[in-house]
Amino acid sequence: MAEAKEVSANAEARPIATERNSPPVPQSRVGSGESSHSQPSSATQVVTSNADSSGPAVKEGVAALAGIWSKLAGSGDVFLWRCANNTFAAMKLQSDASVSVDVRRTDSLMNPYIGVVYIQGRFVSNAASSSANGFYQNDGGLVPAGNRCFTTQEQALAHLSEADFAQDESRILSFEAYYTLKDGNLVLSGGNTVFQNAFLSNFTLTGTAAGSLWPDAVSMKVQ
Structure with a gap:
């Protein structure tokens, strides 16, 4: 795998060399999930493999996506998450997340390159906020019984203090988001199982603040 320079707004550039298995060409929300207990690096890394000059738009786009996802982690920018029973929660990427990207050559004529x-x-979300007034949950598990989520989108977006968000320090998850080039845009078209469950399955751009980077994380102009 060829090395490429690290892209980070806050970290010193440091090249890396890592081998990864190519994900499937995303047709919908497909993939496989895995978890990792290693501590994340504060650096944002860009890795390229099997990419040549015929895919400059994808290469350019994923480099920009590295910066977008890193800024989303650092900014605390939230999006609306659709909970059970037509209720809502605000969700964000926890600030200690690390981001790297890859460009992969595929056998597909429609999508010869994908960005990962x-x-x-x-x-993390405010679904278990002390102000939650949505559905009642008592599954007998480790999470205490109580109300979850909010009855309206406005209420979910009104409770954004750090105390409202449950911080999960138990494990670090490995998310993979897959992008394909369509009509001059890098479009989020799939992900591994943990990314589908944590993001794609109930993500909505409704209610995102003006100037939010979440729309760019879903579809970004590159041509």
Whole structure:
């Protein structure tokens, strides 16, 4: 795998050399999940493999996506998450997440190159906020019984203090987001299982603040 310079707004550039298995060409939300207990690096890394000059748009785009996802982690920018029983929660990428990206050559004529964003970290929400007034949950598990989520989108977006968000320090998850080039845009088109469950399955851009980077994380103009 060829090395490429690290892209980070806050970290010193440091090249890396890592071998990864190519993900499937995303047709929908497909992939496989895995978890990692290693501590994330504060650096944002860009790795390229099997990419040549015929895919400059994808290469350019994933480098920009590395910066976007890193800024989303650092900014605390939230998006709306659809909970059970037509309720809502605000969700964000926890600030200690690390991001790297890869460009992969595929056998597909429709999508000869895909971009992959690797995120080591956690998504956290205000679903278990002390102000939650949505559905009642008591599953007998480790999470105490109580109300979950909010009855309206406005209420979910009104409770964004650090105390409202449950910080998960138990493990670091390995998310993979897959991007394909379509009509001059790098479009989020799939991910591994943990990314689908934590993000794609109930993500909505409704209610995102003006100037939010979440729309760019879903579809970004590169041509």
